[in-house]
Amino acid sequence: MNTNVIENLKAALGEGRVLTGDAIGADFCHDEYPGGNFAPDAVVEAQSTDDVAAVLKICSENEVPVTVRGAGTGQVGGSVPIKGGVVLSVKGMDKILEFNEAERTLRVQPGVLLQDVKSEAESHGLYYPPDPGEKTSTIGGNAATDAGGPCAVKYGSTRDYIVDGVAVLADGSVKKLNDAEEIIGSEGTLGVICELTLRLIDKPKADAILLLPFMDTESCVKAAQTVLGTGCSPAVVDYLDTDIVEFSGNVTGNPVFPVEMDGERVAATLMAVLEGEDDDLVMEQMESIAELAEELECLDILVGDTTTMKRDMWAAHDAFHTSMESGAKNSFEYNITVPAVNIAEMVEWVKAAAEEKGMKAMAYAHVGTGGMHIHIAFDGERDEFKSLINELSPAVYEKCTALGGDIRGEYGIGYAKAPFAGEAGGKLKAAKAELDPKGILNPGKVAD
Ligand SMILES: Cc1cc2nc3c(=O)[nH]c(=O)nc-3n(C[C@H](O)[C@H](O)[C@H](O)COP(=O)(O)OP(=O)(O)OC[C@H]3O[C@@H](n4cnc5c(N)ncnc54)[C@H](O)[C@@H]3O)c2cc1C
Structure with missing residues (x-):
């Protein structure tokens, strides 16, 4: 330079x-x-x-x-x-600039951490719902990737909480974010987010977690869809593969989710979070799901309704990612979205495809949004793992697309998935020609 x-x-x-x-x-x-x-x-x-x-x-x-x-x-x-x-x-740029009580909004700079946005909202008796797994990410990064997490099925993603903001375009001109909305979710390729005004909402006063174990993947994913259709409006409906539950439980020593029932191995567990204005309303929802137990073909219904139980369940859920990194000799994650009806097929396919190459695939998925986290583990040498992943990746993304999915998933494209992006970057490319004609912002990524 x-x-x-x-x-x-x-x-x-x-x-x-x-x-x-x-x-x-x-x-x-x-x-x-x-x-x-x-x-x-x-x-x-x-x-x-x-x-x-x-x-x-x-x-x-x-x-x-x-x-x-x-x-x-x-x-x-x-x-x-x-x-x-x-x-x-x-x-x-990490300042919380203003809380507007009348509008129930928070104005922040982009470097404020998600965990600080959440606790600032709580300090005003309000709630900022988006929940990507990494709470030390910045709110600007969340907006740039339109980050979402397990509760997106009920609350949506970061984009849904942005009222307005300030962005700087590639030529240095300053814009209201509402006049250049394409920047949200553009992964830093169209402009720099410099300020965000975020919408806050009331926090539900009561909640409980239900765990429903199943003997096969398909029944679990089907049950998740049934639960979503009950009108309970669950905040989370996650499919948890027993392989990842067991692996993570062994690494953390916190084996919260079921692995076996009555001496038989469970294939998967459905984790549902129910919310309401008070405990009675949450109980009503639990009862309506319990009434469906036979139809759902679940092996049991386990309830987490104390603070300790809920904390332990969330800790075990949040540990899937980190325990894979610390517990597997080699690991790699595919993050994609697949329509709910095809999640079971994607899981079975990737497990077989990985096994064929001597690797093990383990997964969990947010069934309502189709967000899948597929972790691949391998005990052999690093170089061999790299070449096996290089062979597997095109097939995974091809299968995802064939099943009507989107390879962007929650994490986006970056440079990791750029070779497989196909049309995923199409809209961004058109916007880039207008907002960043010299192509200086984040070259070699999703919009190239
Ligand atoms: C353990 C773990 C769990 C995770 N779980 C989730 C999850 O559940 N859901 C999810 O969506 N993501 C998840 N992520 C991914 C990551 O945390 C998110 O993508 C997050 O939004 C990135 O924020 P960041 O501040 O780290 O951004 P960076 O990694 O620094 O940047 C991410 C992208 O945003 C751009 N960018 C950053 N700031 C700005 C800005 N101010 N203006 C314009 N562009 C900008 C960058 O150029 C880059 O393209 C997880 C990551 C980890 C490590």
Whole structure:
């Protein structure tokens, strides 16, 4: 990169906020995707919308690639500077700017962590529902990936809570987010989100968790669809494969979900979260599901209704991802969405496809939205694992598409899935031609 660009960036932001050479920490070269390290030419630490505008103006004039970075918890390499240039870190833009009681909104900078948005909402007696698994991600990163989680079936994803905001386009011009809505979910390819006004809602006053074990995957997924159709409006309806339940339970020592019943191995468990204005209303919903037990063909109905039980169940659920990383010699995750009716087929297919290659596939899925997390584990050598995954990936994404699914899943495309994206980036490409004609923002990713 031209040294004049570095000098101009330093002049605009101050020497200390432009890092080059050895001053660039290793964390800026990767995210949570295991695809290797890519060093940028410079890291620029923005603290305000004006900083972002100044950086983009300089980079646009010099056609320097810019990769925006929040907390770097992405799973698809979205914040990784695979084409070099500048990493624009907005993590330091971490101020909660305003709570508007009348409007029930929270105005924040993009570097505020999701966990802090949630606790700020709670401090005002309100609720910010989106629940992607990683609570140390930034709210800007959540907006850029339109992050969602298990409760998206009832509450939707990040996009559904954005009232307005401020974004900076590639040429440094500042826009109201409502005038450039395509930026939400565009994974940093269309503009930089610099401010967000978020809608808060009332938090349900009571909840309980039901666990329904099944002898086969298909019955479990079918039951999930039946539960969704009851009108209970559950906040979570997750399919949990016993293989992942068992693996994770062994790693954490917190075996909460059933693995065997009456000496027989359970194939899967349905985890449903019911909510209501009070305990009686939650109890009514539990009873209506219990009445369906025979039709659902579940082996039992286990209830988590104390604070400790619910905490333990959520801890076990949240540990699937991390225990795979810490407990498997090699692991890799596919995150896709598949229509609910095809989840069982996808699970059975990927288990067989992985087994054929000497690997083991384990999964869980948010049945209402079709969001699937498929983890592949392998005991052999790292290099062999890499080539086996390289062979498996095209088949997984092809199968997902054939089943009417979307390879974006919850995590997005980044560079990890870009070779398989096909039409998934089509709309973004059209918007990019208008908003970032020089193609400086996050090149080599979903919109290329
Ligand atoms: C254990 C674990 C569990 C996870 N579970 C979920 C889950 O359930 N659901 C889910 O959706 N994701 C999940 N994720 C993925 C990740 O946490 C989300 O994608 C999150 O939204 C990324 O936020 P971040 O601040 O880390 O963004 P980064 O990783 O820094 O960036 C992500 C993308 O957003 C862009 N970006 C970041 N900030 C901005 C900004 N201000 N303006 C414009 N573009 C920006 C980047 O360029 C990049 O393309 C999980 C990750 C982990 C490690």
